[in-house]
Amino acid sequence: MKDSEYNVVEVAVPVPVRSSFSYLSKNQILPGTRVKVSFGSRTLIGVVISSSTKSNFQKDLKSIDSVLDDKELLNKKDIELISWLSNYYKTPIGEVAKLFFPPSMRKEIEIPDEQEIFELTQKGEFYSEDLLKKSPKQLEMLSYFRKEKTATRHGLKSISYDSRILRELIKKELISKKKIKYKEEIQYETTENFLELNSEQKAAYESFKESLGSFKVHLLFGITGSGKTETYMHVVRDVLENHKQVAVLVPEIGLTGSLEKSLKSRFGNKVVTMHSSLSNKDRQRSWKSIQSSSAKIILGTRSSIFTSTPDLGLIIVDEEHDSSYKQNEMPCYSARDTAIYKAKLHDCPVVLASATPSLESFNNAKLKKYALNKLEERVSEASKPKLELMDLRGKEIISGLATNTIAEIKKELTNGNQVMIFQNRRGYSPVVVCESCGWSPNCLNCDVRMVYHKQTNKYSCHHCGYAENYFQECKVCPNNELSFYGAGTEKLEESLRTIFPDFPILRIDSDISYKKDLNTLLAQPLKGEPMILVGTQILAKGHHLPDITLVVILDGDFSLYSIDFRATERMNQLITQVSGRSGRGNKSGKVLIQTFVPEHPSLEKVVDSSYETLAENLLQDRNQNKLPPFYHSINLITESTSYISCKEELIKIRSMFVNPHIDVIGPQPCIIEKRKNIFRWQISAKSKNRTLLHNSLNRVLENHKIIGNKVRLSIDVDPL
Template structure:
C-alpha cells in the first residue's frame, strides 16, 4: 500500500501559514482522512485544528520523512466541506487578500469551529498560592484563553519553564447533538407475553402500557408521546422500565428555528400557486428554460415593488425541485427571513431549511446537518447561507440584490452575490438577481448583455397601483410650526387613514431618542472615548450610547466642561417619534421596530405578527420596515426625514437614498385601496427624491451613471480600499504615508491612488483609521502588488493592522 500524505491548512490565521502543510497519514487513519474533514495535528509545540484540502502519495521535494509529522486524529466521520467549498475558500482567500483558513472556518456552523482550552496540571513543588491563583486550588483544571490576562499567562509560562506546572492545549469539538429521554418498547414478544401472564389484574395502567408495547415492539416514543397517547404518569413509565416492558433511551431532538405562527404575518399571501400575469410568465419561462438546459445564466429581474417577483422565484424553484435539484434562496437581512421562510415553507413544506446569524448555535448546527445529510430541497437565509452544503444546486435566487448587507465588511471580506455567481458557475445553474432598484453595477452589466434583463412593470395584483408620492419641504414646516417630526400634511393623512381602519408605516432611519446632547452655554457634546463620536440619547434606558462600540454612560445633568445645567437634546430618533405619536394620537398604539426593540430572539416576528393581526395600526421603524413587508391594509407610508443618508461622505449616498425611498414607498397600496406616500425632506430638489417621487428607476439610473462617469467611480472603475489602523494616531498616520509612497513607485501608471486620509469615522473602538483608495480599469491589475503589501504588513508592529477590501460598498 502506497504511503499517503495529507495537505492540511492549519487553524493559525497568519500570512506566513496561509498555505497547506504536509502531514503523514497513519495506516489506521487512512480510510478516515479525506479532503474536507477536520483533523487534529501538531503545529509547533501545540495541537491545532486543521482542514484536509488534498491527498498526495508523493512527499514534496523540500521535505524529508523525518520532518513530516503524523495526523493525530480525525474529528469527522465524513467530509464537512465538499470539493466545491474547498475550491471556493481558496478562490475567496486569494481574491480578497485574506487567509484560507478564515474562509474554511466561515463555511461551517459555529459548533464546528475549534474551541481551544489549556489544561493546567500542578507538578511537585508548586506553591499553594500559585495553585489557588491559577488552578483554583485543584490538581488539574481546563481553562479558556481569556481566563487570564497577558500578565497571568506570562506567569504561567514561567511556572511551566521551571517545571512546576504542566500546560497542554486541548481542542474541543463544539458540535453537540441535543438529546432527550425517550422510552423504547421491548422487541421480544415472548418476554412481553411472560410479563403479561405475571401481571396482576389490578395493574390497569401497566396492562395498557404492555398492550401498547406488544402492538409496537422495538419502537421508540418520547416521554411526551407516551403521556399524550396513553395518559400515563412518569411513575408508570418508570415502573414499566423496572418490569422490562420499556427501556430508557436517549434520542436526538432536532432544533428547528420557529417561524412566526400568526396567519396574518404574510398578509394576503397564501401558500397556493398563483396564476402568473404575462410579464411574470415571460420571466418564468426564461429562467426555467435555463434550469432545464443546465445553463449558467445570470438574470437580473427588475420589477417594481409589488410586481410579484417572489411568485416568479417560487414557481421557478418548484421547477428545479421537480428535477431533483436544490434551491438556494438568499435575502439580505434576518428581518426578511421569517416572512420569506413562511412563504417557502407553505409552498415546499418540511424540505426547507433556514440559515442566518439570528439562530442559536444549536439550531444553526442542526439545520446545517439537515442540509449536509441531503434532507433539504430549499435553503432560505441571509448572507452566510450562501455557503450552505448543497451538492445538487439547480437555482440560486438573490432577492433585493442591491442591498449592501450582502457584503461582509469585517474580515474575511466577501460579497455573497459574488459567491452565488461562483457556485452557480460550478453547478452550471442559473442565478436570478431580483430588485425593484438594482445596484448600478448589476444594471450596467445587464445593459452590456453580461446579465439578461427581465422586467416587471406592473403590480401583480391587478387591483393595486403604485402609490401617489408627495414631497414635503420641511424647511417651511420648521418656520411655520417649530421643531416637529410631523408636517401638517402627514399628520392630516395619518389621521384620515387610521380613522378608516387602515394601517400606516412610518420610517425614520435613526434609532434612539435624540441624535446627540449638547450644553447650550459652552457647546460641549458628550463623546464616546473609544470612537470620539457624539453619543445617541436613549430615554428608555436613560443612557447615552455609541452605536459603533456599544459604550454607554448615564445622561449628564450638569455639563462636565462648564458646570451649566442647560444640557439639552438635539435631533430625533425612533424612540422620540414614538413618544410624540403617543401624545398626538393617543388612541392608536404604535409598534416600534429598530435594533433596540428587536434584540431579543423572536421579537421581530412577534412585532410583525401583532401588526398583521392589527393589534396596532401604526408601524414605526428604521430601514428594517422598508423591505419585504406585505400587509394589504397598509395604505399610508410616511418618511419622516429622507435626508439621513444624503449627507454621508459616500459616493453611493444618492443611490442608497433612492433605493430606500422606493422600497419603503412600495409598502403602500398593495391591495385594492389606493396607497399614499409622504416624504419629508430638507432637500426637496435633490434628484434622488425627484426620481423616487415618480417611481422612475430608469431616469435615476441614467443621471447617476452620468455622475459616476464624470467622477470616475464604479461601475466605470474598479475600486480597492486599503485601510490602516492603530491605537496610536501618529504612528498609523506616518505608516500609511510610507505605504502610499511605496505603492506610488510600483503601481501601474493607469491606476489612480487617492489618499491617504483619515477615514470619515476616524476613530472607532480605541483605534485610529486611515485609508487609501485605488481606482482602476482592469479588475486584477494591482493584485500581485497588494498581496506583497499584505505579506509585508505581517511583519509590522502587533498593534498596526492593514486590511485590503475589493469593491467596498462604502468608503466610510
C-alpha cells in the same frame, strides 16, 4: 522516518497567514476533511484542501495529530470556492475555510444524530380552553400547537416559550415529545397553493426554468408589489422536482421569518434556516441536514452561502442591492458576488431579485452579462403609490412631523387605514449638547457622539455599545442643563401617542426587534385595524402590509450632502423601498417625503422618474467620475492603538503602488477615525483594469511585511 513514506497534505489553518501549511499523514486524507494539527505551541483544527502521495519538501514536516471525520465534509466545489474567496478577498485561507462550518464544528465536537420534536396530541386538539384559563401561558402555547401541529425548540422561540410551560403541557399529555434522526423528515403541513402568474411573471419564470442545469445570472427587476417572490417560488418547485437543492439568501435575519413561513407552506419539511440567531446546536443540525441533502431549501443570511450544498440547483439572492450582503470585517466578502461564483462552480442559475437593483447589477444587465427579467406592474388590483414632496420651510414641526403631515396622518386613520412613518434614527435624541460651551457626551472608545435612549435612560454609542447612565449636567462647564435635539424613533413614538391617543402606535427598530420576534410584531398590523407603525429601515425591506395607505419619510434630505459617492444611489433605493410599503392591497397609496429643499434635482427625480431612469443617470455620473462599476477599487485599512503607526504603515504601502494606471488616494483617516479605542486609517487604490489592480496588490502584499504586532492590516475589495 522519511517524508516519502507519508502522504503530504495541505491544511488550511485558522491563523492570519495567507498560505496553507504542509503536514504528513500515514493514510490518505481526502480534501474537505477536518484534522487536528500542532501549530507552534497550540493545537488547532484545520481543513485539508489538497493531498499528494509524494513530498516536494526536503525538510522535516509535522504529522497530523488526528483526523476528526470519517469522510470528507466539504466537496471539491467547496474547496474551489474557499480558494477563490481567499485569493479574491485577500484573506488567509484558513480564516475563510472555517466559515464553511457552523461555530461548534470549528472545535472538536461530535455532531449529534437526533433532535427533539414536539407534537400536538389528540387530547390537546380537543382539550377545553376553559381548563387553562388560569394558565394563560399554557393556553398560548397550546394555541400555537393547534395552529402549527409540530415544532422544534427553535420554532417555539417565536412565542418566547418557557420550558416549564412546555413540560406542564407534556405532563398533561396535550403535547408529546419524541427524538428523530436528522435524516428523518419532520412533517409540516403544506397549506398554500401556488398563485397563477401574470404574463410578466410567466415570462420571467420561463426564462429561469430554461436555464436550469446551466450557469446563468438573472436580474429579476420588479417594482415593489410586483410578485417577485411568487415568481421564483414556481421555479423552486421545478428544482425540487429535479431532486436538487435551492439556496435562498435574504439580507437580514428579520426577513427570514415571513419567507420561511411562506416556503414551508409550499414545500413543507424540505426547508431549513441558517443564520447567526440560531443556537450553535440548531446551526449544526441545519448544516448537517443540508450537507446530507435531506434538506432541499436553505434559507439564510449572507453567511449561509458558505454552507456545503452537494446538489445545488439554484441560488436566489433576494433584495440583491442591500449593503448587508457585504461584510465589513475580514474577510470583507460580498455574499451576492460569492453566490454568483458558487453558482458558476455548480453549473446552476442564480436569480438576483430587487425593486432597486445595485448599479453594478443593473449595468451588467445593460451589458447583457446578466439576463434582465422585468416586472413593471403590481399584482392583483394594487396600484403604484403617489409620491409627494412636503416643503418644511416655514412650517411648525413637532418631533420631526410638520403639522400638514399630522393632518394627513389623521385623515388616513379616521378612514380606517394604517400609516407607516420612516425615521432612520433609533433612540430618543440623536444630538445632546451643552448650549453654554458646546460640549457633547462622546463615546470613550469611538470618535462619535452618543445617542440618548429614554427607554433605558442611557447615553449609548451605536458603534461599540458603550453606554453611560443618564446625567443632566455638563461635564466641562457649570451649566447643569444639557439640551436635546432631533427625534429618534423613541421620541417620535412618544409624540405620536400624545397626538393620537386613540390609535395603537407600533415601533419597530433594532432596539425592539432584538427583544421580540419581528414576525410577532408584524402580525399586529395584519389584523387590519387602523394604527401607526414607526420604524427604521427594518420596515423598508420586503414586508407585505396591505392596509398601509400612507407612508411618511421624515428626513428626505438625509443623503443629499453626503461625501459618500453611493449616497444618492442609497437614497433612491431607500425611498423607493419605503414607498413600496404603501398601497399594496386594494386601496391606493400615498408617500409624503418631508424636505427643506424640495427643489433639489435628486429629490425631484425621485418623485417624477422611475428607478430605472434614476439608475441610468447615476451610471452616467459614475462613468464620468471614474467610479464603480466602471472602475474597481480596494481599500487598505490599518488599525492600531497608535495614531502614528497607522499612518506610517500606509505611507510605506502606498509607495509600493508604482503602476501609472492605478490611482491611490490617502493615507487619510477613516470616516470614524477611532472605534473601540482603535485608530483607523486607510488608502484607496482604484483602476479601470480589475486584473491589473489585483495583481499589483498581490505584489504589494508579497513584499510588505508588518514588523511587530502594533498594526493590523485589513483589505476591503469592492468596498461599499
